Amino acid sequence: MQNSSSKQDRIAEYKALIARITPKSKLAVGCWRAFWVGGxxxxxxxxxIDYGRASLKLNQSQASAFASIVLVFLTAALTGVGVFDQIAKYAGAGTVVPITGFANAMVSPAMEFRPEGFVLGTGAKLFTIAGPVxxxxxxxxxxxxxxxxxxx
Amino acid sequence: MGAAIWMYLKVFLVGGLLCVLGEVLILKTKFTPARILVAYITAGVFLSAVGLYGPLVSFAGAGATVPLTGFGHALAQGVLHAVQENGILGAFTGGLTATAGGITAAIFFGFIAAVLFRPKPKT
Amino acid sequence: MNAPNRMGHQTIVYRNTPWITATACAAGPREAQGPLGDKFDLVADTPDFGQESYEQAEVALLREACRICLDKADLGEKGVEAMLGGDLLNQIMPSSLAARSLKIPFLGMYGACSTMSEGLLVGGLLVDGGYASPVLCTAGSHYATAERQFRYPLEYGNQRTPASQWTVTGAGVALLSLPDPQVHPLAKLTRACMGRVVDMGVTDANNMGAAMAPAAAATLCAYFDDTGDTPEQFDRVITGDLGYVGSELLLEWSDKMGHPLPRERMMDCGLTIYDPQQDSHAGGSGCGCSAVVLSSFILPKLQSGEWRRVLFMATGALLSPTTSMQGETIPGVAHAVVIEGVR
Structure with a gap:
């Protein structure tokens, strides 16, 4: 009993040490980047949406779907050529929270697991991250x- | 002209702030980006169902619909609409019908990207 | 009662001081841009090394490092009596596939990133006991294969935390054999300390240094208690891939355990292989990290006589994606070998 409580104490002490030494991500910088890129x-x-309504004569929900599809397409293209993760590295939640984050979460495993085949690799793993969504x-x-x- | 600028400003502010909330959750809690996506879409569904998200969409347009909460909003509105039209069947058809474009695009373009590109470590 | 070649609780004495007679390493382009880049035997121009998959690239790096090492020792595959190797991937496939193309009896090792010192420790025993000589010890890793197994797809847009480490793309091998007057050795093994698995409740898979530092401290304390040695008797006490966070934690935690370590004698392979400007956050990691630094940096210094005696202790974080997702904490392990110059 004595022994286990001293082990608990040591673990607590070590966790405090980790918290002191581990460098923190900078909250203000992260929020600013997420804000302007996401915005x-x-x-x-x-x-x-405005273009879809004005030029393609779509109704509001059609225009919204049109915007989603274009954003997803652009995310897929940028993910494919290896640029999206560079933007995301800068923007953090700024690219995760918009539909771009959902699209990247589908496209990147589809590419990653292609060596395991188009069916069980790309086809199945496409949903590993975004499936829960x-x-x-x-x-x-x-x-x-x-x-x-x-x-x- | 002034009205258009005001609209875009609202889009920018609301969209940006929804992203800031996500960033705070990632940095200050154990939320991984995948959990952020799940939390946002689920929150969007329920906020929309109780009528809280609709006004934000009217106020900020794409600033509220492009974030994943907007995806949840589309699911909820689709389902509510379909239940009114088709009864209980609508509970099962309405959500995906309303969001088919985004989901189908993600699946299809994901597949095409896998055909065309190989992932690369950045050096 | 200790076994005859044991010292204290965890330490082994090599009576016949196995020699390290040859070494080689192969690494990727990012590692080649680091401070040790011009000392590698082989550099892959691209991360895929011209192979079909990154897993195959990892195999090829290992295989080529083995071939170069055997060439340096002027040995054919038939001349080697055992190969001990491991890596980070499921079922240590890259090592098995590299061994498939070399006709050498193969014993797979797994100690996560501690594999290189684990291999030297066990390989040294085979040589010391007269069971095999020469013995080839290998370890390798690849950034892309480790990312997809333990973290995310390469093109997935996530931010790395400041404590995260960068898996080294590379392989390092060393050839051990019984002392032989015909041969000029690089160095010799005199003692080793087998590490215990230590778990201090760390769950953050992005802070491996924190998970491994207590194991490193435990092995160092055990070694110094068992032998009566002090850190001052070593030119360097070398850790594998604790990185910036783990190295600081090791200094603090060893002090707390009653064995203060002199900062100027400490060295971490993860902090040696990359330039701080290479955006590798807390430093390099992976089985290949300590193996490549051993081959390209540590052994040459022992051979030249610049260093006389080092404690080489690679550290491993023992986690799998399955146990991580189930909320299990991350245990660490560290094995140490004492490597001395021969001249």
Missing amino acids: LICVFGQTL LVYGISASVIVGLISYFVR
Whole structure:
């Protein structure tokens, strides 16, 4: 008993030492970069929506889907040529939170696991990171739908 | 003209702030980027369902729809709309119908990228 | 009662002082841009080394390092009586595939990034006991194969934390044999200390240095207690890949354990292989890190007589993606070998 509590103490002491020595990511710098890159991606999305509405005569939800598809396409292209991860390294959540983060999370494993074959490599691993997004997003929407049906 | 600039400013501010929240979560908690995506889309679905996210979309446009919470918003609105139209079946068809474009694009372009490109370590 | 060639709790004495008679290393382009770049025997122009996959590139680097080492020793494959090697990948496939192309009896080793010193320790025993000589000890790693197994796809956009380390693309090998008056050795093994697995509850897979430092401190304390040696009796006490964070933690934690280490005698391979400007954050890591630095930097200094005696202790973080996801903490291990100059 004595022994195990002293082990706990040593672990706590070591964790305090880790916290003191390990350099921290800079919060202010990270937030600023996420803010302006993320904001700019959204502004670009808005220009796509406006273009879709004005020039392609789409309705609001069609224009929104159009913007998503273009952003996903551009993310895929930038991921393919090896530029997206360089931008993300700078922007952090600025590229993760917009739909670009979702797209990159699908495209990068698809490329990465191609040596394991197109079916079990690319086809299966495409969903390793972004799969949970679909699982939880779709499940949440079904729950919302069921509640709205029964509560109505 | 002034109205357009004001609109883009709102898009920039709201979109940027949603990203800042994500950055704080990554740096200050154990949230990995993958968990951020899951948290955002789920939060978007429920916020939208209780009517809190819709006003943000009206206010900030793409600043609210491009972040993953907007993806959740689209899922929720799609499902609510479909339940009204088709009853309980809509709970299962509405979400993916409304978000089909983004999801299909990610799958298809991911596949094409895997055909065309090889990943490279950066030196 | 100790076994006859044991000293204290964890330390081994090599009665016949196995010699290191040859060494070679091969590394990737990023490593070649570092301070040791011009000392490698072979540099791959591209990370894929002209192979179909990064796994195959890792195999090729290992295989070529073995071939160059055997050439230097003027030996054919048939002349080597055992090969001990390991790497970071599942089922240590790169080492097995490299061994497939060399007709040498093969014993696979796994000690994560501590593999090079583990291999030297066990290989030294085979030689010392007269069971095999010469013995080829190998270790290798590849940034791209380790990333996809332990972290994310290469093109996935995530930010590395300041404590994260960069897996070295490279392989290092050393040939051990019984002392032979016909041969000019690089150095000799005199003692070794087998490490215990130590776990201080670290769960952050982006801070391997913190997971490994307590194991390094435990092995050093055990060695100094077992032998009565002091750090001042070594030109360098060399750790494998603790990086910046782990090295600082080792200094503090050893002090706390009653064995203060003199900072000026400490060296970490992870802090040696890259230039600080190469954006490798807390330093290099991987099995190949200590193996390449041993081959290109440490052994030449022992051969030239600039250093007389070093403690070479590679450290390993024993985690798998499965146990990490299940929330298991990350144990560390460190094995030390005492390497001395012969002249």
